[in-house]
Amino acid sequence: MPDEISGINLEKGSLLTRVRKVLEEREKKIHELNKAKTELEEANKRLAALLNENYEVGKILVRRDMELSEANRHLIALDESKSEFVSVAAHQLRTPLTGVKWAFNELLDKELGKLNSGQQAVTEDGLKSSIRIIDLVNELLNVARIEEGKYGINPKKQSFINLLKSVAERMKQGADNKGIIFAVDISPDIPLIKIDEEKMGIALENLIDNAIKYTLPGGKVTVEAFLGEDGVKIEISDTGIGIPEEQIERLFSKFFRGDNALRLQTSGTGLGLYVVKNIIEGHDGTIDIESIDGKGTVATITLPCA
Numbered sequence: 001m002p003d004e005i006s007g008i009n010l011e012k013g014s015l016l017t018r019v020r021k022v023l024e025e026r027e028k029k030i031h032e033l034n035k036a037k038t039e040l041e042e043a044n045k046r047l048a049a050l051l052n053e054n055y056e057v058g059k060i061l062v063r064r065d066m067e068l069s070e071a072n073r074h075l076i077a078l079d080e081s082k083s084e085f086v087s088v089a090a091h092q093l094r095t096p097l098t099g100v101k102w103a104f105n106e107l108l109d110k111e112l113g114k115l116n117s118g119q120q121a122v123t124e125d126g127l128k129s130s131i132r133i134i135d136l137v138n139e140l141l142n143v144a145r146i147e148e149g150k151y152g153i154n155p156k157k158q159s160f161i162n163l164l165k166s167v168a169e170r171m172k173q174g175a176d177n178k179g180i181i182f183a184v185d186i187s188p189d190i191p192l193i194k195i196d197e198e199k200m201g202i203a204l205e206n207l208i209d210n211a212i213k214y215t216l217p218g219g220k221v222t223v224e225a226f227l228g229e230d231g232v233k234i235e236i237s238d239t240g241i242g243i244p245e246e247q248i249e250r251l252f253s254k255f256f257r258g259d260n261a262l263r264l265q266t267s268g269t270g271l272g273l274y275v276v277k278n279i280i281e282g283h284d285g286t287i288d289i290e291s292i293d294g295k296g297t298v299a300t301i302t303l304p305c306a
């Protein structure tokens with residue numbers, strides 16, 4: 001009997017130990033769970049603070065965006081009114097300037113009486129200057145129209161050969177006067193293509209004018225046109241002063257003039273190539289300029305045939 005009792009006591013003892021162990025483990029789990037809960041609450045609080053902060057930053061960004069849009073609208077309006085001002089001023093200048101040019105021409109025509117050599121020289125200078133101002137005014141007008149989006153290009157199918165020939169003929173005199181060899185080689189197989197005669201004439205004149213202006217007496221300017229694989233190619237090359245390599249990418253920006261050109265003390269506004277690029281791209285064509293400093297320059301235009 002005592003044996004049985006002691007057996008029961010033993011079993012009771014181990015049961016108690018097991019219950020205590022289970023209770024201890026539960027206690028531990030509850031403690032861990034509470035700890036995790038507190039950490040979660042902390043994390044939640046941090047998240048809420050972060051979200052709030054983000055919301056504030058978002059509000060600031062939206063406000064900044066609105067301010068920037070407003071400033072941008074203001075700048076666009078300013079730019080438009082500047083282009084409009086240049087356009088109106090240039091228009092107003094053109095008429096009196098044409099009158100001045102006409103007056104010098106009348107004097108040189110000698111219908112109003114013979115000029116002595118001094119008067120002749122002064123009148124010729126006056127005529128040259130008036131032509132220069134008219135060219136400048138026209139160039140400013142072109143730039144203003146491009147910027148206002150009003151530089152309409154209306155291409156019609158016609159002979160590119162005839163246009164290039166007449167521009168080259170007009171420009172030859174300038175080369176001859178400067179003692180520059182002027183060679184023109186136009187392939188007869190160039191088909192009729194869609195061009196705006198007036199605008200394309202301006203582009204070709206500008207490029208040939210550059211070639212002559214930036215070539216010293218005794219040099220050579222060549223105008224070539226032929227049918228290439230990707231369209232009509234026009235190459236205007238010269239043996240002139242060239243352009244430093246690092247300046248090539250800036251040639252088509254408004255008012256850019258290269259160091260070599262400035263050193264040569266030639267007149268110019270740096271608007272010519274900006275207008276040329278707009279005209280050529282308005283014809284779905286491309287223009288590329290390659291140059292070797294001090295040796296010469298080649299401008300290549302490619303125009304689509306279709």
Ligand SMILES: Nc1ncnc2c1ncn2[C@@H]1O[C@H](COP(=O)(O)OP(=O)(O)OP(=O)(O)O)[C@@H](O)[C@H]1O
Pocket residue numbers: 139206210211214238240241242243251256257258259260261262267268269270271272273274296297
């Ligand atoms: N054939 C060339 N040879 C050397 N430099 C050139 C040539 N063509 C252009 N350039 C350089 O590119 C610059 C920009 O040419 P662009 O025709 O735009 O202006 P510009 O000739 O100076 O003035 P304008 O507006 O009267 O034409 C020139 O000032 C010159 O530095």
Ligand SMILES: [Mg+2]
Pocket residue numbers: 206209210268272273
């Ligand atoms: Mg020029």
